[in-house]
Amino acid sequence: MEIGSIPSFLESKSILVLGATGFLAKIFTEKILRVQPNVKKLYLLLRASDVKSATQRLHNEIIGKDLFKVLKETCGAKFNSFISQKTTLVPGDITCEDLGLKDPNLVEEMMRELDVVVNLAATTNFDERYDVALDLNTMGAKHVLNFAKKCVKLKVFVHVSTAYVSGEREGLILENSYRMGETLNGVSGLDIDAENKIVEEKLNELQAQGASPQAITQAMKDLGIERAKTYGWPNTYVFTKAMGEMFVEDLKESIPTVIVRPTIVTSTYKEPFPGWAEGVRTIDSLAVGYAKGKLQCFLGDLKGVVDVIPADMVVNAMIVAMVAHAYQPSDTIYQVGSSVRNPLTYDKLQDYGFRYFTKNPWINKDGKPVKVGQIRVLESMASFHRYMTFRYLYPLKGLELANIAFCKYFQGVYSDLSRKINFVMRLVEIYRPYLFFNGIFDDMNTEKLKMAARDSGVDMDLFFFDPQCIDWEDYFMNTHLPGIVKYIFK
Numbered sequence: 001m002e003i004g005s006i007p008s009f010l011e012s013k014s015i016l017v018l019g020a021t022g023f024l025a026k027i028f029t030e031k032i033l034r035v036q037p038n039v040k041k042l043y044l045l046l047r048a049s050d051v052k053s054a055t056q057r058l059h060n061e062i063i064g065k066d067l068f069k070v071l072k073e074t075c076g077a078k079f080n081s082f083i084s085q086k087t088t089l090v091p092g093d094i095t096c097e098d099l100g101l102k103d104p105n106l107v108e109e110m111m112r113e114l115d116v117v118v119n120l121a122a123t124t125n126f127d128e129r130y131d132v133a134l135d136l137n138t139m140g141a142k143h144v145l146n147f148a149k150k151c152v153k154l155k156v157f158v159h160v161s162t163a164y165v166s167g168e169r170e171g172l173i174l175e176n177s178y179r180m181g182e183t184l185n186g187v188s189g190l191d192i193d194a195e196n197k198i199v200e201e202k203l204n205e206l207q208a209q210g211a212s213p214q215a216i217t218q219a220m221k222d223l224g225i226e227r228a229k230t231y232g233w234p235n236t237y238v239f240t241k242a243m244g245e246m247f248v249e250d251l252k253e254s255i256p257t258v259i260v261r262p263t264i265v266t267s268t269y270k271e272p273f274p275g276w277a278e279g280v281r282t283i284d285s286l287a288v289g290y291a292k293g294k295l296q297c298f299l300g301d302l303k304g305v306v307d308v309i310p311a312d313m314v315v316n317a318m319i320v321a322m323v324a325h326a327y328q329p330s331d332t333i334y335q336v337g338s339s340v341r342n343p344l345t346y347d348k349l350q351d352y353g354f355r356y357f358t359k360n361p362w363i364n365k366d367g368k369p370v371k372v373g374q375i376r377v378l379e380s381m382a383s384f385h386r387y388m389t390f391r392y393l394y395p396l397k398g399l400e401l402a403n404i405a406f407c408k409y410f411q412g413v414y415s416d417l418s419r420k421i422n423f424v425m426r427l428v429e430i431y432r433p434y435l436f437f438n439g440i441f442d443d444m445n446t447e448k449l450k451m452a453a454r455d456s457g458v459d460m461d462l463f464f465f466d467p468q469c470i471d472w473e474d475y476f477m478n479t480h481l482p483g484i485v486k487y488i489f490k
Helices: 006-010 023-035 049-064 065-088 106-115 131-149 192-208 211-231 238-251 282-291 311-327 346-357 382-406 411-435 442-457 472-487
Strands: 014-018 043-049 086-093 116-119 156-161 171-173 257-262 264-266 297-299 308-310 332-336 376-378 439-441
Touching: 006 014, 006 023, 006 311, 014 023, 023 043, 023 311, 023 472, 043 131, 049 065, 049 086, 065 086, 116 131, 116 311, 116 382, 131 192, 131 211, 131 238, 156 238, 156 311, 156 346, 192 211, 192 238, 211 238, 238 257, 257 311, 264 282, 264 311, 282 346, 282 472, 297 411, 308 311, 311 332, 311 376, 311 442, 332 442, 346 472, 376 382
Parallel strands: 014 043, 014 116, 043 086, 116 156, 156 257, 171 439, 257 332, 264 308, 297 376
Antiparallel strands: none
């Protein structure tokens, strides 16, 4: 595979970025503007009712972030005019046909000018309402691809998925595609139109029953988990992302298409500066809970591999793949992770957290440092259930009896504790597949891409995505943990 000059490819190109306020999308946008200021235009699609609200989101959620400070320093006083010149805000909604675009002139311009379409729009909530996840992750992928096919100059379509569309597979997980209707457990009958019908009927039924908004939300969450498990996926997020991939594979026709599947995405490794992060991601929620003294135990296999990859490496892999497939059209899936070439285990992660927060304790709202200790490790679901029974469920049963004896005097306390226990049990069930995950993500296509880029003279210091170069101890102790303390801790 021959890869031409990446800055030369980006020069005078028009790129549509969907899901522009997302974590990876912001890093992608900043990188393109920084490495090739002569890009013609970045069309940034944001969920917004009009240009005014889209502009507010641009300033509050994208360019107002620290992420853009390097670009601001480079541009100086010309930063705002540069952003204005190089970006066009597109108020839209990928859950609608033609992306919900209301300005016919803008639609015509985009279909005439776009060279690249990059779909980063998604809901990444594992416990999302099924209707919401199906609209965004599945139907959204279909609507974006259908729009891309109308763009007369289109050179490549990039769809960002997740490596965890693999479900709970074990061993080496290959970079294979999903056929329409394919399931993980072999159960036949998966039909996306039928899934939409099931959602519609359930919503109608709930509304006819006069269900409260809270009850409808919970019922939609439960439905998502139920439908996912019917076909072998552990949660709504990965199920709807897998169906999104099915649409891409089924509908792409002759369009050069790249599917990028990152693993667990962490803070930036190097660019635009080390340690930038946003939003509490999977493993960061553990770090936040631990540092604040709220994490009493850990459920999982400490010798298990946790596949993490810094966000800037994911974006670099996306850009290199995008250019490679625009020059030489073909369709490939790239899994971007670290578990094959530089595996990290949960016991190392636990050690880094203990050492970092012992040396740099979190100061609580009372102004006192939170002292962290070695947490109790529960290495099976059976040990977790025993722990919960003795620590919480027996006391809850006692409180229930006392509540009855004292004419519901303890009703508020009982209800609150019961609700919290149910919440924890649900979260554990949702995250269980990842805490005991025994898969390793093959990245042979990504490795071939890296070698082709190097052989083609691509600047691998600028477009680095080799996980082998990461010293995990140095990264977590000096980059990632300080980064999430700065940008995520509240």
